[in-house]
Amino acid sequence: xxxxxGRKLPLYKWSYCPDTCKHEDDGDIIHAILTHRGLYGAxxxxxxxxxxxxxxxxxxxxxxxxxxxxxxLIHGDYDVDGIVGAVMLHRFLKSQNADSRIFxxxxxxxGYGLSRDSIDKAVARKIPLIITVDCGISDFTNTGYARxxxxxxxxxxxxxxPSALPPAIAIVHPQVxxxxxxxxxxxxxxxxxxxxxxxxxxxxxxxDERYYLPYVALSIITDIMPVTGENRRFIKDGIKALRxxxxxHIELMARAAGYPLAIITERELGIHVGSRLNAxxxxxxxxxxxxxxxxxxxxxxxxxxxxxxxxxxxxREIQEGLARKALEMAMKENHLPIHVLHDPTWHEGLIGxxxxxxxxxxxxxxxxITKGETGTWKGSGRAPEGIDLFKLIAPNANLLNHFGxxxxxxxxxxxxxxxxxxxxxxxxxxxxxxxxxxxxPAIEISAQLKPEKLEEKFVEDIxxxxxxxxxxxxxxxxxxxxxxxxxxxxxGGNHLKLSLKGKNHNNDAIFFSAxxxxxxxxxxxxxxxxxxxxxxxxxxxxxxxFQIKDISPLDx
Ligand SMILES: [Mn+2]
Numbered sequence: 421x422x423x424x425x426g427r428k429l430p431l432y433k434w435s436y437c438p439d440t441c442k443h444e445d446d447g448d449i450i451h452a453i454l455t456h457r458g459l460y461g462a463x464x465x466x467x468x469x470x471x472x473x474x475x476x477x478x479x480x481x482x483x484x485x486x487x488x489x490x491x492x493l494i495h496g497d498y499d500v501d502g503i504v505g506a507v508m509l510h511r512f513l514k515s516q517n518a519d520s521r522i523f524x525x526x527x528x529x530x531g532y533g534l535s536r537d538s539i540d541k542a543v544a545r546k547i548p549l550i551i552t553v554d555c556g557i558s559d560f561t562n563t564g565y566a567r568x569x570x571x572x573x574x575x576x577x578x579x580x581x582p583s584a585l586p587p588a589i590a591i592v593h594p595q596v597x598x599x600x601x602x603x604x605x606x607x608x609x610x611x612x613x614x615x616x617x618x619x620x621x622x623x624x625x626x627x628d629e630r631y632y633l634p635y636v637a638l639s640i641i642t643d644i645m646p647v648t649g650e651n652r653r654f655i656k657d658g659i660k661a662l663r664x665x666x667x668x669h670i671e672l673m674a675r676a677a678g679y680p681l682a683i684i685t686e687r688e689l690g691i692h693v694g695s696r697l698n699a700x701x702x703x704x705x706x707x708x709x710x711x712x713x714x715x716x717x718x719x720x721x722x723x724x725x726x727x728x729x730x731x732x733x734x735x736r737e738i739q740e741g742l743a744r745k746a747l748e749m750a751m752k753e754n755h756l757p758i759h760v761l762h763d764p765t766w767h768e769g770l771i772g773x774x775x776x777x778x779x780x781x782x783x784x785x786x787x788x789i790t791k792g793e794t795g796t797w798k799g800s801g802r803a804p805e806g807i808d809l810f811k812l813i814a815p816n817a818n819l820l821n822h823f824g825x826x827x828x829x830x831x832x833x834x835x836x837x838x839x840x841x842x843x844x845x846x847x848x849x850x851x852x853x854x855x856x857x858x859x860x861p862a863i864e865i866s867a868q869l870k871p872e873k874l875e876e877k878f879v880e881d882i883x884x885x886x887x888x889x890x891x892x893x894x895x896x897x898x899x900x901x902x903x904x905x906x907x908x909x910x911x912g913g914n915h916l917k918l919s920l921k922g923k924n925h926n927n928d929a930i931f932f933s934a935x936x937x938x939x940x941x942x943x944x945x946x947x948x949x950x951x952x953x954x955x956x957x958x959x960x961x962x963x964x965x966f967q968i969k970d971i972s973p974l975d976x
Contacts, residue, residue, distance in 0.1 A: 437456060491545070491549070492550075493545075496552075524706045526701070534550070547571065548570070556576070605648065610640065630657075636658055641690035685887075699734075712728060761786070807858075864893075895952060947972060
């Protein structure tokens, strides 16, 4: 990609947390961070599935279906959460001799959620029961349509609950009003897993949870659900079960990505295993990923894994080309604070991830629009921390056909002739919402540390705060001053590798997603860094390294 020189250091406003920064002793700092984040003494317990409203009704209907040998159609989604959730439920129902089958929609032809098409197929195959996984809560009309056709629908979902609930036989959702479920942030697969637990109890099945937990962990990470409460427990137990060999499929994907189980963390699980399992669904259909996860014969499993690997390389290639083209277009209008770009040839499964790449490079929100396979124009947008994309688009939603999203990401469909009007409206809206231009996003600094005094024990103790993710980021420390001795881009130019010289020691450091930062802004300069210290083992030698979030030059 061309160098945009778009990002000036420091990238963030450093905000020092008063609760944790006042401590100087290492042990006190970790304790203060845990307390500050509400994690100290937090029990991270699993809650009873029966606390989710609709669970009882759902179990009763499914048990009847099993008893009467009725066919059951599991309707999942095209992303990792919807795929693994459907696969888990299918595996369990099969183990209980149910006549279960999976339907996974394609992004291109079916779109997200319960479609008329999938209901018609169920009717044609005389399937009397559909169970949704990771979708359905907003499919009011189509659930009604299924009902008219004599098909019962059980909805299991975790998406935002609309004011009018669909007319389903049962709704299994941790946030459905009047629910007494204590943890609202389950993933779609997490909800499906709760249904499995409830069914298993009813059936007196001999369930080994360890076969399911790695999938739930993966779904939480790839769906970017908050890593708090029950989700922390799921990730910890899921990774433990994975390491103990309970999930040969995820293990194979992780190894293919270069991450043997001994070193894999939630981060790599999300990035590498997640993007592989997502690749078939992005390019065409998610069915291949489901086939892979359901294959039990090792040679066939390896064969499908290779195919997924090829698709993932192809996905990456197309995505790179798309992102490069979009970046060129965006740079021609770099004076604008937000980029709304369109090209009918872009791949509709990849505009979201490409938008995210361009955003990372320029630091601006980016919306990419393409003409989909069915002739409809579709858009996908991404915004950096500190910019609320939802606030920019929502007032103009009347120009769109479907629109959904939140502060950081959105998706919609639009008529071709409206694109120009939409682009103009979004630029105007940006000036209304951000009259002073770009707000600088903030990061929280947990403490100022003297790098020469950092001990291995402290670095190991940081793990007490893990697993990390949304709602529980890795703690950042203000470290310095350092002289930057070397600086090189690695990983295809995405990451910056630095060697830092401190008072009487040297440390290596890695700055992930550092694209757009000019080498001249760091090389040879005196800086302080916002970073997390890590112990890195290489050739049997343990080294203290820094994972950098931001750099602040001190000598300017
Ligand atoms: Mn989901």
